[in-house]
Amino acid sequence: MTMPAEEDFYPSRIDAGETITARRDPVVHGAGTACSEASAALLSRYENNGFFQLDDLFGAREVAEFQEEAERLRSARTLARRNEVIVEPESNSVRSIFDVPCFSDVFDQLARDARLVNWARALLGDEVYLHQSRLNYKPGFSGKEFYWHSDFETWHVEDGMPRMRAVSMSIALTENRASNGPVMLIPGSHRHYVSCAGLTPEKHYERSLRRQEYGVPSTTGLETLLGDREIAVVTGQAGSVLVFDCNTMHGSAGNITPYARTNLFLVYNAVSNALRRPYSGQEPRPEFIARRTGIEPLIPRAATRV
Amino acid sequence: MTMPAEEDFYPSRIDAGETITARRDPVVHGAGTACSEASAALLSRYENNGFFQLDDLFGAREVAEFQEEAERLRSARTLARRNEVIVEPESNSVRSIFDVPCFSDVFDQLARDARLVNWARALLGDEVYLHQSRLNYKPGFSGKEFYWHSDFETWHVEDGMPRMRAVSMSIALTENRASNGPVMLIPGSHRHYVSCAGLTPEKHYERSLRRQEYGVPSTTGLETLLGDREIAVVTGQAGSVLVFDCNTMHGSAGNITPYARTNLFLVYNAVSNALRRPYSGQEPRPEFIARRTGIEPLIPRAATRV
Numbered sequence: 001m002t003m004p005a006e007e008d009f010y011p012s013r014i015d016a017g018e019t020i021t022a023r024r025d026p027v028v029h030g031a032g033t034a035c036s037e038a039s040a041a042l043l044s045r046y047e048n049n050g051f052f053q054l055d056d057l058f059g060a061r062e063v064a065e066f067q068e069e070a071e072r073l074r075s076a077r078t079l080a081r082r083n084e085v086i087v088e089p090e091s092n093s094v095r096s097i098f099d100v101p102c103f104s105d106v107f108d109q110l111a112r113d114a115r116l117v118n119w120a121r122a123l124l125g126d127e128v129y130l131h132q133s134r135l136n137y138k139p140g141f142s143g144k145e146f147y148w149h150s151d152f153e154t155w156h157v158e159d160g161m162p163r164m165r166a167v168s169m170s171i172a173l174t175e176n177r178a179s180n181g182p183v184m185l186i187p188g189s190h191r192h193y194v195s196c197a198g199l200t201p202e203k204h205y206e207r208s209l210r211r212q213e214y215g216v217p218s219t220t221g222l223e224t225l226l227g228d229r230e231i232a233v234v235t236g237q238a239g240s241v242l243v244f245d246c247n248t249m250h251g252s253a254g255n256i257t258p259y260a261r262t263n264l265f266l267v268y269n270a271v272s273n274a275l276r277r278p279y280s281g282q283e284p285r286p287e288f289i290a291r292r293t294g295i296e297p298l299i300p301r302a303a304t305r306v
Numbered sequence: 307m308t309m310p311a312e313e314d315f316y317p318s319r320i321d322a323g324e325t326i327t328a329r330r331d332p333v334v335h336g337a338g339t340a341c342s343e344a345s346a347a348l349l350s351r352y353e354n355n356g357f358f359q360l361d362d363l364f365g366a367r368e369v370a371e372f373q374e375e376a377e378r379l380r381s382a383r384t385l386a387r388r389n390e391v392i393v394e395p396e397s398n399s400v401r402s403i404f405d406v407p408c409f410s411d412v413f414d415q416l417a418r419d420a421r422l423v424n425w426a427r428a429l430l431g432d433e434v435y436l437h438q439s440r441l442n443y444k445p446g447f448s449g450k451e452f453y454w455h456s457d458f459e460t461w462h463v464e465d466g467m468p469r470m471r472a473v474s475m476s477i478a479l480t481e482n483r484a485s486n487g488p489v490m491l492i493p494g495s496h497r498h499y500v501s502c503a504g505l506t507p508e509k510h511y512e513r514s515l516r517r518q519e520y521g522v523p524s525t526t527g528l529e530t531l532l533g534d535r536e537i538a539v540v541t542g543q544a545g546s547v548l549v550f551d552c553n554t555m556h557g558s559a560g561n562i563t564p565y566a567r568t569n570l571f572l573v574y575n576a577v578s579n580a581l582r583r584p585y586s587g588q589e590p591r592p593e594f595i596a597r598r599t600g601i602e603p604l605i606p607r608a609a610t611r612v
Contacts, residue, residue, distance in 0.1 A: 141525045145560055178484040178539045181559065219447045223564050231563050233484045253487065253559040254451055257537050258529050 008279050009163060010156050012195040018218050019195045020225070025164040027190060027245060029270070030125020039122075046123065050190030050248035053234060054241040057115050058171075063239035067173050069106040070135055070262055073097055084288045091142065097135045099288040100264065107133070111266055114300035116169055119243060120268035123167050127297035131155070131166055131269035132290060137262050143181050143255030148222055150194060151267075152246040153215050157200060157280045159290035164190075165273040166246040173262040176235050181255035183234045183242060189225045189249035200280045217249070225249055271297050314585050315469060316462050318501040324524050325501045326531070331470040333496060333551060335576070336431020345428075352429065356496030356554035359540060360547040363421050364477075369545035373479050375412040376441055376568055379403055390594045397448065403441045405594040406570065413439070417572055420606035422475055425549060426574035429473050433603035437461070437472055437575035438596060443568050449487050449561030454528055456500060457573075458553040459521050463506060463586045465596035470496075471579040472552040479568040482541050487561035489540045489548060495531045495555035506586045523555070531555055577603050 009024050027047050045052045058066075074094050079085050084103075086096040101108035110116070111130050120128045132155075138144075151168060155161040176182040194217045201214065217225070234242050244250065246267070255261055275292040278284055284292060315330050333353050351358045364372075380400050385391050390409075392402040407414035416422070417436050426434045438461075444450075457474060461467040482488040500523045507520065523531070540548050550556065552573070561567055581598040584590055590598060 141528070145562055147562055177537075179490055179537045179559075184485050184563070219564065222447070226564060231483075231485045231565075251562050253485075253562055256451055256453055256557050256559055257490070258525065258532060259537075 006276065010152075010193050010195070011279070012153050012157050013198055013200050013214060013280065014195070015199050016195070016197070018197045018221050020221060021193050021195065023164060023191050023193055023247065028123055028125075029165055043122070046243070046245065049187040049232070051185055051187075051232070051242060051244035053236060054243065055236060057241050058239045060239075063173075065106060066110065066171070066264065067238065069104055070137075070173050070264070073100070073103060073135060074137060076103070079103060083286065088142075088144070093139060094137055096137070098133065100133045100135050101130070107264065109301060110264070112298050112301040114302050116241070116266065117268070117298050117300040120167050120169075121300075123243075124165050124268065124270040126165070126270035126272050128268040129271055129295045129298055130266065130291065131161070132265075132267040134265045135262070136265060138181060138255055138260065140180070140258040140260045141256060143261060145181070145254040146252045148186070148217060148249050148251040149215060150189070150247045150249050153194065153196060155246065155290065157215065158278050158282070158285055160276040160278040160284065160292075161246075161269065161273065161290075162276055163273050164245070164247050166267055166269040168244050168246060169266045169268070170242040170244070171264040171266070172236055172238050172240045172242075173264060174238055174260055176240070176261065177257075177259060178233060178235055180257045180259040180261050181252045182261070183250055183252050185232045185234065185244065186222070186225050186249040187229050187232055188227070190245040190247045192225055193247065194221050194225070194249075200282065222249070271295065312582065316458075316499050316501070317585070318459050318463050319504055319506045319520060319586065320501075321505050322501070322503070324503045324527050326527060327499050327501065329470060329497050329499055329553065334429055334431075335471055349428070352549070352551065355493040355538070357491055357493075357538070357548060357550035359542060360549065361542060363547050364545045366545075369479075371412060372416065372477070372570065373544065375410055376443075376479050376570070379406070379409060379441060380443060382409070385409060389592065394448075394450070399445060400443055402443070404439065406439045406441050407436070413570065415607060416477075416570070418604050418607040420608050422547070422572065423574070423604050423606040426473050426475075427606075429549075430471050430574065430576040432471070432576035432578050434574040435577055435601045435604055436572065436597065437467070438571070438573040440571045441568070442571060444487060444561050444566065446486075446564040446566045447562060449567060451487070451560040452558045454492070454523060454555050454557040455521060456495070456553045456555050459500065459502060461552065461596065463521065464584055464588070464591055466582040466584040466590065466598075467552075467575065467579060467596075468582055469579050470551070470553050472573055472575040474550050474552060475572045475574070476548040476550070477570040477572070478542055478544050478546045478548075479570060480544055480566055482546070482567065483563075483565060484539060484541055486563045486565040486567050487558045488567070489556055489558050491538045491540065491550065492528070492531050492555040493535050493538055494533070496551040496553045498531055499553065500527050500531070500555075506588065528555070574604075577601065
């Protein structure tokens with residue numbers, strides 16, 4: 001007996017024009033059980049907008065420890081020339097480090113921290129594992145822009161993530177100001193799927209980590225997604241956490257200010273939503289970008305607040 | 307009898323390294339007579355920060371008229387291929403139109419409007435004339451960044467403006483949001499002069515209107531100027547007016563949002579500060595960029611508020 005071919009719920013870059021269709025998955029999965037009125041309000045905001053922000057999750061000493069660790073990794077000689085380390089095209093300075101827990105006990109513990117993992121479990125209604133992690137360093141004066149994109153579109157097409165059941169957490173390690181290229185999101189965009197025009201070239205990721213060229217929505221598509229809502233600009237102190245659905249359209253402007261912008265980006269995926277073959281039909285991207293083997297549910301680690 | 311060579315108060319691009327020196331001119335010139343407590347507070351802010359904003363100078367119908375006129379000019383066939391019209395390097399869409407009153411009665415009257423001209427006279431302590439005017443169209447999705455610069459440095463070196471006795475007014479014709487690449491300024495920077503490294507190439511302006519490469523301060527210089535102050539991000543409704551000293555360091559990030567950003571930029575110079583030969587020793591830039599002939603003091607025109 002032959003298994004039927006697996007259905008592609010979210011085709012994109014299939015050499016057709018751009019289309020916008022309704023999301024075919026819940027936003028808040030499972031019961032979405034809230035333990036308090038405050039968290040119920042956040043779940044509702046997540047459902048409607050596709051994101052919320054947590055301002056006071058970490059103490060000042062914890063944040064200082066994260067900052068020191070990020071600086072240590074940036075200049076760690078042992079990391080130089082590793083594939084996990086992405087450098088700026090022009091200056092050669094470190095722009096991103098992937099698979100951060102591999103190189104750092106501090107961030108390994110943070111990725112397992114109950115304050116984060118329990119939110120991921122509540123939103124995804126499942127056990128969760130770390131699909132991707134990266135430290136992003138956006139330097140002062142020359143931070144490049146990131147154009148609008150849905151992470152899920154790429155994770156689906158290039159990595160084989162079947163459904164929308166993953167959540168991203170961006171932990172600010174520097175202050176996110178209106179001036180230094182903060183994350184901007186299109187509220188409500190997570191409820192729609194933009195199937196992008198074109199095809200994916202082979203080994204696209206080697207270039208796309210520097211500059212996105214495929215899986216990019218059209219300006220008309222972006223205007224349709226926005227409708228009469230307002231683009232949200234996320235500002236917040238170091239230590240604040242932006243929690244956003246895998247399909248929320250987001251981007252950021254360049255940074256000409258002297259203020260660097262560093263964040264730790266953690267993506268939790270439902271164990272039931274583990275990766276399959278990439279829907280592009282191409283070779284999977286490396287494991288440090290999209291975990292597909294050795295997956296184990298994270299056990300939430302109770303933090304001793306320092 | 308030979309006249310002594312004229313002193314260059316603000317040398318820059320003289321093939322030496324960058325230096326930062328104190329401003330050698332007043333900020334508020336003459337008596338700086340304020341007609342009310344509110345305007346006294348604004349003069350004091352201008353003195354300290356190098357800028358202030360006027361939110362309610364124009365009525366809604368006036369603003370609508372300005373917006374329509376800006377749209378009319380952008381698509382005016384009679385303007386196509388004129389030197390005064392600067393287009394985006396890649397898309398060929400209109401980025402700026404210089405010498406706006408030449409093409410528009412609406413903006414000619416606005417440039418003479420007493421609500422603007424009287425502020426210029428109060429700040430500059432002199433009769434004033436229009437040194438430069440331009441309509442800037444920063445389109446949605448693809449507006450390019452403007453790196454940090456002092457307008458005065460360029461006006462001095464390339465146009466021969468002798469002293470710091472000019473004031474710029476940027477009238478927003480679309481809402482300036484935190485998200486769509488608003489003007490950012492370094493408060494207090496107007497009190498210092500950054501003499502830039504390098505020399506000015508011939509016919510620099512033909513390229514610099516698209517992308518600035520000379521007369522650009524170093525990152526260290528910018529950090530010194532900022533000190534422990536905070537970069538100011540100017541947001542405001544259409545119709546709001548940013549008034550800033552000719553030497554205030556400013557710039558703006560790119561614009562990836564769907565929100566276009568259009569403004570009318572008017573520069574008033576003191577009649578006593580009229581242009582001389584460019585201090586670079588090169589040919590002057592065209593009159594549509596820097597007025598040097600036929601200068602007459604503007605007679606403030608009382609507006610009949612529509």
